[in-house]
Amino acid sequence: MSDFAEALTMAVEASGLSLERIRRHLELRGLQVSLSTLSYWRRGRSRPERPESLQAVAALEEVLRLAPGELMTKLGDRRPRGRWLERTAALEGIWQDAAIDLGRTISRVERLLPVPAKYLTVRDVVVIGPDRREVELRSSAVLEAFEDGVDRILLAKTADDTDHSPGEIIAMKSCRVGRVRTDEENRLLVAEIILDRVLRAGQTALVDLSFVSDPGADSHSADRRFVRPLRHYVLEVEFHPDAVPVRCHGFTCSDPAGPEVDTGDLWVGTTASTHLVVHDAQPGITYGIRWEWE
Known part of the structure; x- marks a missing residue:
């Protein structure tokens, strides 16, 4: 407690x-x-x-x-936002106030260098089960190479305060999971995602992944933070018909230790889902959806 x-x-x-x-x-x-x-x-x-x-x-x-x-x-310091992170640049320093030593874990992924590539578009779909807990996050992305020879990226996944563990990452198609390292102390998982071909500069690849969750309590939000600018980001939350919240709203957060900015209510449609669309997502900004059960 x-x-x-x-x-x-x-x-x-x-x-x-x-x-x-x-x-x-x-x-x-x-x-x-x-x-x-x-x-x-x-x-x-x-x-x-x-x-x-x-x-x-x-x-x-x-x-x-x-x-x-x-x-x-x-209350202490505000916990860092941005549960799901992509690495196309150095991860060190992404949580400046979180006191999380990412370098130690990343160093165990055998000298992988920052990837000369960026995401063009990303769509995340968070699935909430009948017990109000997050089941998984399905992510589909388009990746563009800056230079010749790009054949992999590095992803980091952290656990929320109430999660049992960071869970796991599963490749759905167009890629496969390579080396995986975990840091139990900081509840962090780092995974190497290998593309289905080697990219030349300007070429693109599709990356489809599933982040399997390991929650220990009801879920109340979904969010993501990028380290490079992104043209289009779509975040969707699918609720089970037996677990539909009474209110959803979007938010942004520019500082892990700072307040969230409410960007307005979001409609939960007849399919028990809601979504957020971000054009020109900026690096270091957390974009998310928060909901209330009662």
Whole structure:
């Protein structure tokens, strides 16, 4: 259990208030926080990160008669955004504030150099199962070589706070998985993806992959961060008919330690799916979809 979850649990128990009463107090202050969200915060299954959620934490300190900042300081640094990362340039430094030593893991992939190639378009499809947990992320991409001789790329996959592990990467078609290295301490997986042919400068290749998830709790968001500019990025989330959220919205984040920017509500259609389209995606920016179950 995190420091925040432990402090919140102790404060709630000391107050004698039920979560419903607490939710009502927040509502009277103009803050909408669901019972399930409050429960997740108490149990450490999720943590407040959005600006609205941080406002609710400040209000909780008042409702629970705590000193200002007593809960807020327990949150610590904001966790880095960008669960799925592509490597067509050096991965070192992509999470400047995350204190994750990628170099150690990458060095075990036997001296692979930065790949002289870039993605032109990427489409990610995140699949959510009936238990509200992420099943997999299917990714289809078009890759263009800068130089002659490109025959592989390097991908990194990290685990979310509630994941059991980073899961695994499976090649679907037009490529195959080569060497794979994991870093259990940092919950990181690095995989070599070998193309079906050697590219010359200006030539393109298709890369179709499945990132199999290993979640330990309900999923609440999907996002991706690129290290080079991208012409078109499409992120789609497919929900199981028995697990459709009450609200979805897009967001961006330019700093792993900074706040998310809400880019607007997203419609969940009759097929229980929603999507986000980004033109000219910029390097270092996280683009994602977040949803609320209740």
